[in-house]
Amino acid sequence: MNRNIIAISIAALGFIIGVALLGSAIKNRNQSQNTISVTGLGTKKFTSDLITWSGNFSRTSFELKSAYDELSNDKRVIENYLTSKGIPKDQIVFSAVDTQKQFNYGSDANGRSIQTFAGYQLSQTVSIDSKDVAKIENLSRNITEIINLGIEFTSSPPNYFYSKLADVKHQMIADATKDAKQRAEKIAENAGSKLGKLKKATMGITQITAPNSTEEYSYGGTFNTSSKDKEASITIKLEYGVD
Template sequence: MKSHILTVAAIIIGAAMLSYALFSSVKYFKSYDRVVSVKGLAEVEVTANRVIWPLSFKEIGNDLASLYSSINAKNKIIKDYLVASGLEESEISVSAPQIIDMSAERYQSQPATYRYNITSVLTVTSEKVDIVRGLISSQSDLLQKGIALSTGDYQYVTQFLYTKLNDIKPAMIEEATRNARASAEKFAKDSDSKLGKIKSASQGQFSISDRDANSPHVKVVRVVSTVEYLLRD
């Protein structure tokens, strides 16, 4: 009987000790499972280092041969003007003319005044962004030479590009991480905690956008990093 009582007592004491150990381990685990998730933003303005500028004009008429001659002559005038303004011939490409035969249009309600509507497109692809911007602003020079460039055509939109992202990536990631840590430190201070090590981190996608509608050559590069820090009491 006495032996049985001792056995039961030992079981009770052992269970109590096990419960205490489990409780302590849970508290210990939870204290190390406290985290704060923060985001850090890095943003920088850059200037486009490449431009793609399509120049298009139209010719209409009934004699296809004379239209081709006129287009070739005007293409040469445009190329000579661009080269004289500081661009290289290798930066200028000429696309095949786009021809619309108005007499073949199915939905033409009335006979067209002219049979052919031809569009010619020259494309400048250059890293001389400042020169091209100046040329875009002085298109009236070509008008004086008898060439009216088409404007407002969604197919031929000037593109300003920034292609040196890899040059600024490391510094931007460092800044985003630093800003994330500053936010985490403030949170830890406000909650009477201490900031621990990084539990996890993820880098968001870099984005490049125009600063505003009137300055498409000025870009804003952004990246957001998400970092989880452990918290200590």
């Protein structure tokens, strides 16, 4: 008799605990569902205020000293040309001389591979970093003037940067956050609810592309340097509770 009473009491207690746990689970589940997740976008168009440009020149000779003397003369000619175009000397940077042995490859009368020494090739790079974007752009477009001076010169396309990118990012974050909050408020209003406290905020990766381009965004962020005019964007994901 006593055993039956004890068994019934234990079963009743277990039922009560089970109901309580189920109610708690349902409550927590509903609480987790009472949230709104939205993504806001911040964009900014701007024009680069920094430009970098570089070019390469080289000389080849069977005599190492002759090649070096010719390259040194080319360096002086290039430096004089650049300063004549208004480029300050402290903005002109020449790399160390790179020396490579050149060979011609062929076959002898028996079909065996042979190589013959073709001389020493010495090369050097000149680069410029400047805030005078228009001047360096014009310089890069008229680089044939250096070639006409008798120098084997290869010019690289300029790269464009922006010195106040941190300010652009801060403004985009603010705009993206404002956009996301407005979206959340609108959703809550349309649902007849009231927006609660912010629970979570996640910032996306900054993407910088040329305006109206077909460049694809990348997981690690895109950073266009080939276009003077740029467009940056960033996303902010916000999660709010709903009252």
